Amino acid sequence: MPRPILATIHTQALRHNLSRMRECAPDARVWAVVKANAYGHGIERAFDGLRGADGFALLDLQEAERVRELGWRGPILLLEGVFEARDLELCSRLQLWHTVHCDEQIAMLATHKTHQPHRIFLKLNSGMNRLGFAPARYRAAWARLNALPQVDEITLMTHFSDADGQAGIAAQLDVFKRVTADLPGERTLANSAATLRHAGEPLDDSADGLRVAADWIRPGIAVYGSSPDFPSHDIAHWRLQPTMTLSARLIATQDLQTGDCVGYGSSFRAPQPMRIGVVACGYADGYPRLCPTGTPVLVNGVRTHTVGRVSMDMITVDLEPLAAAGMPTGIGSEVTLWGRSASGAVLPIDEVAAAAGTVGYELMCALAPRVPVELAD
Numbered sequence: 049m050p051r052p053i054l055a056t057i058h059t060q061a062l063r064h065n066l067s068r069m070r071e072c073a074p075d076a077r078v079w080a081v082v083k084a085n086a087y088g089h090g091i092e093r094a095f096d097g098l099r100g101a102d103g104f105a106l107l108d109l110q111e112a113e114r115v116r117e118l119g120w121r122g123p124i125l126l127l128e129g130v131f132e133a134r135d136l137e138l139c140s141r142l143q144l145w146h147t148v149h150c151d152e153q154i155a156m157l158a159t160h161k162t163h164q165p166h167r168i169f170l171k172l173n174s175g176m177n178r179l180g181f182a183p184a185r186y187r188a189a190w191a192r193l194n195a196l197p198q199v200d201e202i203t204l205m206t207h208f209s210d211a212d213g214q215a216g217i218a219a220q221l222d223v224f225k226r227v228t229a230d231l232p233g234e235r236t237l238a239n240s241a242a243t244l245r246h247a248g249e250p251l252d253d254s255a256d257g258l259r260v261a262a263d264w265i266r267p268g269i270a271v272y273g274s275s276p277d278f279p280s281h282d283i284a285h286w287r288l289q290p291t292m293t294l295s296a297r298l299i300a301t302q303d304l305q306t307g308d309c310v311g312y313g314s315s316f317r318a319p320q321p322m323r324i325g326v327v328a329c330g331y332a333d334g335y336p337r338l339c340p341t342g343t344p345v346l347v348n349g350v351r352t353h354t355v356g357r358v359s360m361d362m363i364t365v366d367l368e369p370l371a372a373a374g375m376p377t378g379i380g381s382e383v384t385l386w387g388r389s390a391s392g393a394v395l396p397i398d399e400v401a402a403a404a405g406t407v408g409y410e411l412m413c414a415l416a417p418r419v420p421v422e423l424a425d
């Protein structure tokens with residue numbers, strides 16, 4: 049028997065979350081962001097659940113090739129654009145739309161030979177200071193691109209740094225409005241957080257004009273069932289469903305006496321006699337080593353918590369809440385590290401991530417290659 053650990057990708061949940069994004073932005077088209085191998089889900093596995101999107105957005109040219117190999121003939125967007133001139137050949141061949149965020153990318157395009165002009169997403173640095181043209185230089189970049197025979201339509205694009213938090217999007221929105229006011233073309237601004245929290249806010253000063261959702265939204269994390277602004281709001285609040293379950297089984301139990309210690313460093317000491325379970329999951333599976341005693345976990349769908357340090361191949365969990373509920377546990381009992389248990393109980397990945405001082409994004413992307421993955425409805 050293989051080691052009892054499994055990741056499950058939930059196709060219906062991907063579909064559901066995508067439709068939630070559409071509800072938030074009913075007039076926009078939706079890029080399903082599938083960078084980082086669909087946030088660790090696997091592009092091939094996520095594809096069926098996400099094929100209702102209007103396009104796929106990603107970074108890696110190889111990932112773009114994989115999406116085309118799946119038979120997708122619709123739009124694909126390279127969110128960071130090309131990295132070197134010859135990448136443009138692949139863009140022409142696979143009809144990839146690409147971001148342009150710097151002068152060097154314009155220069156590459158200007159010498160590129162292509163029969164079909166390219167669809168460009170011209171990125172404005174509205175304050176995040178990663179990619180994009182500074183406000184003072186954006187319009188010149190637009191004019192330069194617009195004059196190139198290699199360029200078809202230009203979509204105006206920016207990315208928010210604080211759509212999930214207190215600072216919000218107002219300052220960046222002002223910059224975007226001011227710089228792009230009279231430029232023609234479609235617009236795209238919103239990631240998951242901006243879509244959930246700000247999609248309906250106006251993008252121009254006319255009452256019936258464009259909204260922040262604009263022409264295209266670009267949700268990633270919400271599609272994968274993690275709340276972009278946890279703990280302010282959880283996935284139940286946003287009506288999102290987990291798309292990845294990490295589950296394992298108990299491979300041992302121990303009955304501890306008061307004062308007995310658990311695991312490396314003996315960091316947990318039993319305050320009274322108690323039963324613990326040993327789970328076939330550790331940091332080499334992608335479960336964060338930083339999760340302290342008390343990190344939530346489900347055993348047979350019942351909420352309990354970890355005790356002691358996370359090891360490479362094992363974690364230990366308190367079985368007392370199950371004993372108290374009169375539920376038998378033993379070797380083989382189902383453990384849900386995050387996602388959905390067989391009983392339907394949900395442990396949001398965000399709660400585990402928060403315990404480790406990180407975000408759901410990092411946990412799903414860090415699912416280890418040694419974990420077998422199964423595709424479910």
Ligand SMILES: *Cc1c(COP(=O)(O)O)cnc(C)c1O
Pocket residue numbers: 081083127207238239240241266267268269270276
């Ligand atoms: C990753 C990314 C997104 C998606 O962000 P989420 O927070 O996962 O919704 C959108 N736009 C750009 C440019 C990105 O790089």
